[in-house]
Amino acid sequence: MRNLALSEDILNTVEKPARYVGGELNTVMKDPSAADLRFAFCFPDVYEIGMGNIGLQILYDQFNKRQDVWCERVYSPWPDLDKVMREKKIPLFALESQDPIRDFDFLGITLQYEMCYSNVLQVLDLSGIPLLAKDRTAADPIVIGGGPCTYNPEPIADFFDLFYIGEGEVVYDQLFDLYIRMKKAGAARQDFLRAAAGIEGIYVPSLYEPLYREDGTLADFRPLFEDVPKKVKRVIVKEMDRVAYPVSPIVPYLRPFQDRVTLEIMRGCIRGCRFCQAGMVYRPVRERSVESLKKIAVEALKASGYDEISLSSLSSSDYSELKELVTYLMDECAARHVNISLPSLRIDNFSLDVMSKVQDIKKSSLTFAAEAGTQRLRNVINKGITEEDILRGSAAAFHGGWTKVKFYFMLGLPTETEEDRKGIAELCERVAELFYAEIPKEERRGKIQITASSSFFVPKPFTPFEWAKMEKKEEYLARAHFVKDNFRAQKNGRVMHYEYHDADVTVLEGVFARGDRKIGAVIRRAYELGCLFDAWSEQFDDAKWQQAFQDCGVDPDFYTLRERSAEELFPWDFIDIGVSKRFLRREWERAMEGVVTPNCLERCNGCGAGSYGCGICPTNQNPLEQAARGMRGAAGKPAGEADGSTAAGAGEVTV
Amino acid sequence: MIIRVRFGKEGALRFIGHLDVLRTFQKIFRRAEIPMVYSQGYSPHPIMSFALPLGLGLSSEGEYLDAEIEEMAVQSPPPASLCEAPSPASGGGQAVVDEVAFPFGEGGPPTQSVVDEVLKRLRAATSPELPVYAVRVLSEKAGNAMASVGRARYRLTFREDLAKPLAAAADRLLAEKQHIIEKKTKTQTVSFDLRPCLYEVTVIRAEGSGEEPHPPASQDDPLFAPHCLRIAQAPPPAFPGGGEAVLLLVLSAGSKANVKPELVWEELLKTAGLPAEEKPLAIRRLDLMTEDGSSLGEV
Structure with a gap:
């Protein structure tokens, strides 16, 4: 039996001790002495959140297939245990072996959202690893970051030895081989980092130097040595079917955020919504074949025992063989008493038919990611959904028996006016009226319920809106209050519910998203002041963050309230994601003119992702396949998304 | 038929709550491909009941659950993925141990062979810290575990x-x-x-x-x-x-x-x-x- 790092006393007093004991089904145990490289994979949030991450499952599986590597997991200890560990000086440990993280070769931290940055410092601190990469010695693990936030790693560059830019399946083997070879040869830490910089996709922040102008903007960003590449190219999987998928996922005992098999059907998105970072940085679209997905689904269900499977992608309706896959899964799942969850489907006859079979209509709701209240603004953001699509989709759904409709909107989008804000409640009102017009009284099963929620828009690097300015917190709140009042004023206001996200967090996210290296000191100071679990609203303390900005002499407005010039050098410009800055700027200009850009299947817009030479990308396709896809692409316009998440979260596999 | 399973909780499992153990056993039965009987209604769930929750932090070698399972053919071996002896690298599976004589399941063939098969499959599907010790068929008149x-x-x-x-x-x-x-x-x-x-x-x-x-x-x-x-x-x-x-x-x-x-x-x-x-x-x-x-x- 394994020894546990925490004593009985501690485990008996902390909330949900199952978070810290490991031993779940399908976890991998190895003989530590037989592993040349021990990798601690960290998701810097609480266990239940982190366990649902498909990227973690993919890399855990991939790393552990190597005989010479043992990959284990670690999550952020919740504040109750955090306190105990500090008091009793218990070092942070990995779940599998329960060994201290400090004794590992690598600590890999997946960066899924900016609000986890204080937790990154907690993990380092509790592990006994110096917070700043420059203070680390041969005794410390190599700290490597991956995931969506690495598309601008600069705010946290001081804390990492390496960043992995791109999809995890590609160069980890190369990195591990290099490490094992150099470790056996007794090479110095610095020499390893220098050598690692030569691997495509690996960014070594200590080997670059930012130079700032007097106004605070970046003048230059350059490598310190000639053999260090000027640009770091994102690495991607060219053929999805050639990389393994975890058919024996770890099955947690403690109910995780995602208690199901996740089937990643494709990466990337053809749509090109201008606010969406995932839609740009995961280009081009690459699908897994339907045959391999069928096999993976059955194997994963068998090996995990889950009673639910969900399809994951940025836009599942765009998967070319969706019908065949879903039909197959419905048969398989019915036989096994397994449920299917289908996020982000376009509403058409097929999807409504499928949903009525797999979901309880009375309980489930239909979700439209409308994003903006007027057609004008939807054109600005290139969200290819029209009011007609929404009304048609809603009508079909009402006839199918649905009575719950959800809408997602964003406030603070570039060019937004009062008209656009009014449009939010008005659109919802028209959908409510449609219900009463379409469904005769005697056929109504319950009253209609409309829930609209808005988040505040945060401009992200590598999107056409990377030049955009944000608003002050007070302005965001004023806009949200205006929309809320509008909802009350509608005729059907009583069946509509409107809620909005926290504005403090939005502003901070804005700083982190497009911040530079000067932000690192602020994050460190905020952590010292006690900031932790900032993604949890009850833990988030904005006053401490404001204090940290003040203490460090950093003005957050510089990062949020400024519209950037076309010429400005951005902190993230040293990363080459395939999509060119020229294309993004062209899209920004088209946005300002309110002109829509067609999706990748309709027309190639020359974004630059074609340079990868793979995927569903008009620049690279063979003509026959191209023709087949072209026909399909022209046939359907998106008519909204049914039940499930919007474009967030799916997709990339990263540490 | 209704079967009774005796199992234990060791190590890390001592800190897994009752509801999580229940959910885990539903998964273990599905991993083992033992055909469960499902309840009727819109969201059917496997018919399974546990004798008595165990306090958090306690280990056990005397836990019981009752489950209703469909008739199953025992000649067919369990699916390959569950049969394979796990590699030393994998802690997830459990090597199938040699059959031992149990005082349970005196129904004789074919009941005995069903019991053996179920036991074998459960052991292959569970984790070392959630050991399955024995399986027997409950007689018609036996009360369920919880009530007993x-x-x-x-x-x-x-x-x-x-x-x-x-x-x-x-x-x-x-x-x-x-x-x-x-x-x-x-x-x-x-x-x-x-x-x-x-x-x-x-x-x-x-x-x-x-x-x-x-x-x-x-x-x-x-x-x-x-x-x-x-x-x-x-x-x-x-x-x-x-x-x-x-x-x-x-x-x-x-x-x-x-x-x-x-x-x-x-x-x-x-x-x-x-x-x-x-x-x-x-x-x-x-x-x-x-x-x-x-x-x-x-x-």
Whole structure:
């Protein structure tokens, strides 16, 4: 039996001790002495959140297939245990072996959202690893970051030895081989980092130097040595079917955020919504074949025992063989008493038919990611959904028996006016009226319920809106209050519910998203002041963050309230994601003119992702396949998304 | 047919709550591809019930669940993915152990072969810290596990220097006619008599040294040692060693009166005049029994 790092006393007093004991089904145990490289994979949030991450499952599986590597997991200890560990000086440990993280070769931290940055410092601190990469010695693990936030790693560059830019399946083997070879040869830490910089996709922040102008903007960003590449190219999987998928996922005992098999059907998105970072940085679209997905689904269900499977992608309706896959899964799942969850489907006859079979209509709701209240603004953001699509989709759904409709909107989008804000409640009102017009009284099963929620828009690097300015917190709140009042004023206001996200967090996210290296000191100071679990609203303390900005002499407005010039050098410009800055700027200009850009299947817009030479990308396709896809692409316009998440979260596999 | 499964909780599993164990067993049955009977209704769930939740932090070798399963063909081997002996790298599976003779399942073939098959598959599908010891077919007239529970047997390990005062306290407690305890609930304080809930309170002190604490599981296969099935009838375990003593308890359990071993421990401390901060080193549930004292594994 394994020894546990925490004593009985501690485990008996902390909330949900199952978070810290490991031993779940399908976890991998190895003989530590037989592993040349021990990798601690960290998701810097609480266990239940982190366990649902498909990227973690993919890399855990991939790393552990190597005989010479043992990959284990670690999550952020919740504040109750955090306190105990500090008091009793218990070092942070990995779940599998329960060994201290400090004794590992690598600590890999997946960066899924900016609000986890204080937790990154907690993990380092509790592990006994110096917070700043420059203070680390041969005794410390190599700290490597991956995931969506690495598309601008600069705010946290001081804390990492390496960043992995791109999809995890590609160069980890190369990195591990290099490490094992150099470790056996007794090479110095610095020499390893220098050598690692030569691997495509690996960014070594200590080997670059930012130079700032007097106004605070970046003048230059350059490598310190000639053999260090000027640009770091994102690495991607060219053929999805050639990389393994975890058919024996770890099955947690403690109910995780995602208690199901996740089937990643494709990466990337053809749509090109201008606010969406995932839609740009995961280009081009690459699908897994339907045959391999069928096999993976059955194997994963068998090996995990889950009673639910969900399809994951940025836009599942765009998967070319969706019908065949879903039909197959419905048969398989019915036989096994397994449920299917289908996020982000376009509403058409097929999807409504499928949903009525797999979901309880009375309980489930239909979700439209409308994003903006007027057609004008939807054109600005290139969200290819029209009011007609929404009304048609809603009508079909009402006839199918649905009575719950959800809408997602964003406030603070570039060019937004009062008209656009009014449009939010008005659109919802028209959908409510449609219900009463379409469904005769005697056929109504319950009253209609409309829930609209808005988040505040945060401009992200590598999107056409990377030049955009944000608003002050007070302005965001004023806009949200205006929309809320509008909802009350509608005729059907009583069946509509409107809620909005926290504005403090939005502003901070804005700083982190497009911040530079000067932000690192602020994050460190905020952590010292006690900031932790900032993604949890009850833990988030904005006053401490404001204090940290003040203490460090950093003005957050510089990062949020400024519209950037076309010429400005951005902190993230040293990363080459395939999509060119020229294309993004062209899209920004088209946005300002309110002109829509067609999706990748309709027309190639020359974004630059074609340079990868793979995927569903008009620049690279063979003509026959191209023709087949072209026909399909022209046939359907998106008519909204049914039940499930919007474009967030799916997709990339990263540490 | 309804089967009864005896299982244990070890190591990390001690900190997994009852509902999570329940969900995990649903997954283990599906991993094992044992055809479950599902409830009717819009969201059908497998028909499965557990005898008695175990407190967080306690280990056990005497947990039971009842599950209704469909008739299954036993000739066909379980699916390849579950049959494969796990590589040393994988801690997820469990090597299928040799068949051992169980006192259960006397129905003879084909029932016996179904039981063997189910056991084999469950063992291959579970984790080492959630060991499955035995499977038997419940007779038509047998009550379900939850309703059958009347008593539970526990073993508390504690520091040897407490053995003497605690043994004396146990004698005094058992000599009482009644032992009224105030029990605080969320809204009120109720008093109840502990004495009739105590079937056995025995302190076993260390004598000599070097003897293994119970269970004296065989080193090569500690989880699946067949002795585990006979614990209910076995004589009290050998004297523990290493400065530890043992308290054996048989207490009322189940829906009528459920006494936690921690409560009895506290009463013994009180009776012995020992500080309330003293805690047992470990608490282990050894078995669950019916009202008349026979093991749930043998009903």
